[in-house]
Amino acid sequence: MTSGGDSPGMNAAIRSVVRTCAFYNLESVGIYRGYEGMIEGDFIELNARSVKGIINKGGTFLKSARSKEFRTKEGRQEAYNQLKKENIDALVTIGGDGTFTGALIFNKEFNFPVIGIPGTIDNDIAGTSHTLGYDTALNTVVDVIDKIRDTASSHNRLFFIEVMGRDVGHIALNAGVGAGAEEILIPEENLGLDRLVESLQRSKESGKSSSIVVVAEGDKTGSNVFELKDYINEHMPEYDVRVSVLGHMQRGGSPSCFDRVLASRMGVKSVECLLEGQSNLMVGLINDKISTTPLDKAIKGQSKINKELIRVSDIMST
Numbered sequence: 207m208t209s210g211g212d213s214p215g216m217n218a219a220i221r222s223v224v225r226t227c228a229f230y231n232l233e234s235v236g237i238y239r240g241y242e243g244m245i246e247g248d249f250i251e252l253n254a255r256s257v258k259g260i261i262n263k264g265g266t267f268l269k270s271a272r273s274k275e276f277r278t279k280e281g282r283q284e285a286y287n288q289l290k291k292e293n294i295d296a297l298v299t300i301g302g303d304g305t306f307t308g309a310l311i312f313n314k315e316f317n318f319p320v321i322g323i324p325g326t327i328d329n330d331i332a333g334t335s336h337t338l339g340y341d342t343a344l345n346t347v348v349d350v351i352d353k354i355r356d357t358a359s360s361h362n363r364l365f366f367i368e369v370m371g372r373d374v375g376h377i378a379l380n381a382g383v384g385a386g387a388e389e390i391l392i393p394e395e396n397l398g399l400d401r402l403v404e405s406l407q408r409s410k411e412s413g414k415s416s417s418i419v420v421v422a423e424g425d426k427t428g429s430n431v432f433e434l435k436d437y438i439n440e441h442m443p444e445y446d447v448r449v450s451v452l453g454h455m456q457r458g459g460s461p462s463c464f465d466r467v468l469a470s471r472m473g474v475k476s477v478e479c480l481l482e483g484q485s486n487l488m489v490g491l492i493n494d495k496i497s498t499t500p501l502d503k504a505i506k507g508q509s510k511i512n513k514e515l516i517r518v519s520d521i522m523s524t
């Protein structure tokens with residue numbers, strides 16, 4: 207099942223889970239629309255051939271949802287009844303922290319074996335250096351910023367580019383460094399509006415005629431990118447400012463090779479964990495090895511940004 211915000215690589219992970227089941231002579235059933243579909247018994251039997259031609263497809267063919275009903279005891283009871291009716295005896299759930307929180311409660315209430323695969327472009331899960339879709343999203347964002355830079359430099363403009371990341375700045379920080387942004391604003395470090403103005407002032411003085419500022423959606427420097435634009439318009443009228451909010455385009459597209467390989471590795475491990483009788487684990491990538499982390503640790507310990515990148519970014523924007 208896939209649940210929460212979709213991410214590139216989810217299809218590749220479903221394919222891997224289904225093919226690993228086939229390899230071990232296990233039957234697999236896909237659940238549509240995450241916990242919503244579980245409650246409604248919206249299932250489909252899958253076999254090795256039903257997942258052909260999807261490794262390269264963005265989104266998730268099982269579809270995804272954020273379920274309110276699963277947050278209720280009655281909803282979860284109905285979900286359990288549906289799984290039992292279908293003789294399903296273990297769950298691999300692909301999603302983010304909301305998905306894993308639901309899986310843990312479900313396991314506690316019904317002692318139902320669950321294994322999580324981290325799928326979110328935000329990379330905001332502990333216990334893995336990369337979540338599925340993060341690498342693809344980074345490449346998408348860098349590609350778009352490169353394009354925006356073409357027009358920014360043609361018009362000597364300053365662009366504020368908002369990228370996804372409600373609570374964490376992984377996308378902003380990495381894509382910002384990768385695309386050569388002059389400033390990167392992330393939720394983890396509120397640098398403040400004065401510091402932003404000073405930095406842009408320095409950029410101007412050092413001869414830069416255009417600038418790119420990447421802003422994570424959860425950043426608190428302004429209340430949003432449009433407010434940042436207004437502030438700079440007011441305090442630095444010499445700048446011609448534009449805003450670009452990249453939005454959901456960051457969640458789409460064909461997964462990168464990295465995400466496809468990661469999905470394939472995680473899918474195999476998830477089924478093998480269940481075969482070994484394990485539960486309440488998340489499969490992740492640690493030091494390039496597929497490892498497991500207890501689901502509760504994965505949820506609670508949010509992944510930390512790489513502070514070295516902040517320093518690198520500061521030096522690069524000299």
Ligand code: F6P
Nearest residue numbers: 211326327328370371372423457
């Ligand atoms: O969690 C992934 C994510 O893409 C966030 O970066 C973003 O804030 C959120 O989902 C958007 O959610 P929705 O698709 O429900 O608007």
